[in-house]
Structures are given as C-alpha cells and as structure tokens.
Amino acid sequence: MRRLTFLPAVAFFFAATPGPTIAQESGMDATIHYRLGWDNPASQLYTVSVTASAGDEPIIFSLPSWRPGRYIIQNYAANVQAIRARDENGRPLEAEWIDLDSWRVEPDGAAQVTLEYEYYASTLDAGSSTLRPDVAYFNPVNLFPWIEGRMDNPVALTLDLPPEWAIATQLERVDDGEQIEQRGNREVLLARFRAPDYHRFVDSPTVAAPELTDWSFTVDGVPYHVVMRGEVRLGDRTQESILADFEAMTREQVAFFGVTPFDEYWHLYQLVPYPFGHAVEHEASASYVMHDGVFMNDFAYMGFMSTTSHELFHAWNVKRLRPAALWPYDYSTPQLTRLHWVTEGVTSYYDKLFLARSGVATEERYYEALGNTIRSLQRSPGRKVTSASLASLTSWHSGYGDGNPNQSISFYTKGSLLGLLIDLRIRDLTDGEKSLDDAIRYLWREYYEQDLGYPEDGLQRAIETIAGESFDDFFDRYVHGVDELPYDDYLSVVGLRLREDVDETRPAATIGLAPRPTGHRVAIDNVFPDSPSLEAGLMRGDVLVSIAGLEIETSADIMEAMKTHQPGEVVGVVYERGGVENTVSVTLDGGANLRWVVEPVAESTERQLRLRKAWLASDAGT
Numbered sequence: 001m002r003r004l005t006f007l008p009a010v011a012f013f014f015a016a017t018p019g020p021t022i023a024q025e026s027g028m029d030a031t032i033h034y035r036l037g038w039d040n041p042a043s044q045l046y047t048v049s050v051t052a053s054a055g056d057e058p059i060i061f062s063l064p065s066w067r068p069g070r071y072i073i074q075n076y077a078a079n080v081q082a083i084r085a086r087d088e089n090g091r092p093l094e095a096e097w098i099d100l101d102s103w104r105v106e107p108d109g110a111a112q113v114t115l116e117y118e119y120y121a122s123t124l125d126a127g128s129s130t131l132r133p134d135v136a137y138f139n140p141v142n143l144f145p146w147i148e149g150r151m152d153n154p155v156a157l158t159l160d161l162p163p164e165w166a167i168a169t170q171l172e173r174v175d176d177g178e179q180i181e182q183r184g185n186r187e188v189l190l191a192r193f194r195a196p197d198y199h200r201f202v203d204s205p206t207v208a209a210p211e212l213t214d215w216s217f218t219v220d221g222v223p224y225h226v227v228m229r230g231e232v233r234l235g236d237r238t239q240e241s242i243l244a245d246f247e248a249m250t251r252e253q254v255a256f257f258g259v260t261p262f263d264e265y266w267h268l269y270q271l272v273p274y275p276f277g278h279a280v281e282h283e284a285s286a287s288y289v290m291h292d293g294v295f296m297n298d299f300a301y302m303g304f305m306s307t308t309s310h311e312l313f314h315a316w317n318v319k320r321l322r323p324a325a326l327w328p329y330d331y332s333t334p335q336l337t338r339l340h341w342v343t344e345g346v347t348s349y350y351d352k353l354f355l356a357r358s359g360v361a362t363e364e365r366y367y368e369a370l371g372n373t374i375r376s377l378q379r380s381p382g383r384k385v386t387s388a389s390l391a392s393l394t395s396w397h398s399g400y401g402d403g404n405p406n407q408s409i410s411f412y413t414k415g416s417l418l419g420l421l422i423d424l425r426i427r428d429l430t431d432g433e434k435s436l437d438d439a440i441r442y443l444w445r446e447y448y449e450q451d452l453g454y455p456e457d458g459l460q461r462a463i464e465t466i467a468g469e470s471f472d473d474f475f476d477r478y479v480h481g482v483d484e485l486p487y488d489d490y491l492s493v494v495g496l497r498l499r500e501d502v503d504e505t506r507p508a509a510t511i512g513l514a515p516r517p518t519g520h521r522v523a524i525d526n527v528f529p530d531s532p533s534l535e536a537g538l539m540r541g542d543v544l545v546s547i548a549g550l551e552i553e554t555s556a557d558i559m560e561a562m563k564t565h566q567p568g569e570v571v572g573v574v575y576e577r578g579g580v581e582n583t584v585s586v587t588l589d590g591g592a593n594l595r596w597v598v599e600p601v602a603e604s605t606e607r608q609l610r611l612r613k614a615w616l617a618s619d620a621g622t
Ligand SMILES: [Zn+2]
Pocket: 281, 310, 314, 343, 344, 347
C-alpha cells in the first residue's frame, strides 16, 4: 500500500447546517462523497455527483486530463455535460468553467456543496468508461473530479445500480446492509464503497453487470480474483489448469520481491467477441478488455498469460516503485520522464520471463517470444532515429501513434530487449552472482520503501552498484542512443544465439509499405524509408488499384501479389491520388520473410549452462 498522509480536516460546523446531510450521517466531515448512477443506459450517460463541506472560500473541482498507465493527454472533461451545483437544501449555486477541466463553485453561505453533471461513457477499453444496458464499467479517473486542496481527504462512493447486478472492484465495500431505493418504476441498489484518498479512489476500475464469473485462488494467504464478464470459452483448458498457471506465475512474482504489497487482488477481464486487447495496471487490480478466444489456442493463451503477468508485475513496478517524475501523480499536467522504457519495457521483459521461470511457458516458447520481440524492433524503421529514452519522454505527443510512423518506436519493445541485455550483462560481470532482479529489488528498498520515487538515473546507478562496473557506454549507445542492439554478444552469456531464418509461410518480396483498408479499397498508411515504394514516389494516402496486374481490394491481396514475384523483379503499381489514376514501376525488395530465432548454441560451456539455468530458475521453487 502507498503510505498515506491525511491533511487536517476542513473546518466544518454541524450546528450551522440545517437538516441532516450526507456528511453528518457518515460522521466524517472531511470525507468527499461521490455518487454514480444513470437513468437510461442506452444514452451512455452516467450521472456523476460530488458533495463536500463548504466554508467561505470558493471550491475548485477538477477532472484529470490523463490517467496513470497511458502517458498522453486525454481531456476527459470533453465527455462532461450539463454542469450544475446546489447547496444542502437544493438551492442552485453557480458552477463556472474556469479552464478546460475545472469548475469553481461559490458556496454563498452554504455548508455543503454538490457538483453534478452527466458523463458520456461510450468507449469500451480497459482505461475508459462505458455504460450500456448490459454493463457499467468505469475508471473513476475518467469521471470523478478532485477538489483543490483535498486530494488526501477520505472518499466515499455510492453506486446506484440494478439490485441483481454483480460488482467487482479493488475498492473497499462498506457493508451497511442491502439498501434499495425506488426510482420511478425501478429499484436501485445503493452500493457503498470507500477509499483512503483521491489517488486510491481513482486507481480503482469497477465493473458491474448482470453476471460476472469469479474464480479465485490464494498465494501466501492473499486472495486473488479472476473475474470475467462475457462468454468464457475454455476450449481444451479447464478452470483448474488455468488457475494453476495463475498461481504459479503469481508465486514467482511474490518470491521475486519477497513481499505482497496488497491484501487482495482483482484481475478484471471483459471478454469481447471481436479481436481486441487492452489492459491497465492498478495497485490491487488490473483491468483487461480482450478477445474471448484467449483460451482457445496456445498462441492466444500465451498472449493472455503474458499480459496478465505484465499487469500483475506493475503492482510492484510503476504502481509502487515509480520514477520520481510520477510521484505523486499530478492528473492536471504531463509528468515527463525518460524512464517508460523501464516502467513499461522492463515490465515487458519480466512478464514473459516469469512465465518461463514458473513453468507456465516452456523454454522453447520463451525463446520464440524473444525472437518475435527482436523481429518487432528490427522491423521498426524508427529504431534508427529515436532512442528508448526519447520515446519515453515524447510519449505525451507521439508515443501512441501520432507523428511520423517512421520515427516512432515502442518503448515496450525496445525496453524489454534492453532489460534482457542488461540482465545478461550483469550476470556475465558477476559470474551469475547478481542480476537485473537485484537492481530492481535494490530500487524497491532504496526508494519505494523510503516513500520516494527513483531519479532519472536511478536504475543505471542501481545496476552499477549491483554489477560493480560502469554502464555509461551501454546507456549512451543503447538507451540514449540508437546503436543497433548487439544481441549475440549478450545472448552468448547464457549459451544462446540469434539466427536469421526464413519464414516459409511468407513471401520474400516486398514493396515496402503498410496498408490501411478503407471499406472495399486499400490505402497506403505508411511508406517505409529506403523502400521500393518511396523510391517509386508512392505516398501515404495513395489508394492502391493494382499491383503487378492484380486488383487490390484487401490488404491480403498485396501479399498475394508478392507471392508470385521475386525480389529484384519490376512490377507495375496502379494507384489513385486526388482522384487521378497513375502508374509507376516498382523494383521489389527482399527480406520480408526474415524472422529471428533465439536458440541454444550447439555446444554450451559449463559456465553458459550454469548462467542460463540460474537466469531461468524459479525463485518460488516451482
Ligand atoms: Zn504496462
């Protein structure tokens, strides 16, 4: 748990308040009371209200402009409508917009002020809020404002929902018996929750629906819930086998840190019948929106388990152990750090490593995943332009797809490979005595346990302390620079090598562009640098008509055209630009079918085998 500091309670005199108030009923005058309900869920409008005690000063309410986990401005207030305020007797008060996401209310003698509005909740992903007749899913950070100067005050939430619905959340439920209220011709259940402060409150995604599947298991006496909304299609798997994997992976992470920093944990999955994948980490939960086929084949299941492992690891790395730039969270403005290659990338390194260490993934499957990650980075033109640390800093304007696609890189992908290389380098320097694991635990002890965020150079200093050697050169070249990563030099430490191989299922030829389907046609989404398409003068936005005489109706047609031609051949490309049809000749490039295979070297030394064994060994003894 984060350590909590309570500010002194706001001065508040019950005697001056005519009639009972929410604050008096609860006996907590500093408590901020939030309420969420709705009339017609098909409108996708939640009714949000917040009630707080008032003094002489104006009260400033502000909605976050971003949420932890996605480092980009999202302007949640764009979903707010019909702002109004009133006092404890229902007398209207003026609520004035004072900037893009803040409102000022003058109490005008009121003892208590309520701000209320409708919030349009139409996005179903893990970090947004949605309201439909069959589900109410909300991230409090999207739709509940904080009150200036009272972020550390305790919070109470009342959720109005159909009495038969189930709810899952990391928020603490206040058990005050079943409270049912009549609302016109329908009944609503008043479900009450509390949180120690605004930070903890808005960290708590909540899902409510007529039906939720709730599996659970315990590790070291701590209960973990696997909650699923939607159709649970298990295929050949069973609840027991899936929970056994959850438990093994969880034990591994708990053993890594030696401490479980929460009393109870909630994995909240919403399974949808279309291809989708999104997840967000929280202090004692994680929220996921994923395709309901995740259990149906090994590839999808490994993706599901590594995402789950990723979000759980975040409960330590980033929700608690966090760059100083993000400590505490300031929801009003970008918090700049060059460390998202650590918060996200190193987390991505460990998510799959934990599956290997716990036996959920085989060694071969783990090496395959490493090869795929390497392929992903080596296929990104942006790796030659943008460093991992710069990509972290600029996540706020270009980290999630804005800007030139040829200059962007994923700090998840690059960061996970940096984590791998650093880990193997430390193991090499210390003859297997130490590892990146020790550097992460060092940061945990030296910063998180001291109530501190770690500085921008904190991880490098921790690594150097553990390894006993400078990493300046490594960080200059690979973290802050754009040198190609020397995979083989590092993989050889544990007797592995990287081999370029040919994927026989793909054609070798390429014209060097990324397509974007637009209805029954295909436009060019991106032309890669140094590609045949760029050489021929094709541009983003051009609509492809035919390649080598083959009409292009879907992205798969491009692949078909490549299958029947070889690198070096010249093909005609007919395209449309500004409504005018043109033809160019394109000389096809090769290498589109390359893949990267990580595999053991033919003859490993005793040292290589020993270091590999230690690298993949279970901390939990599974
Ligand atoms: Zn993450």
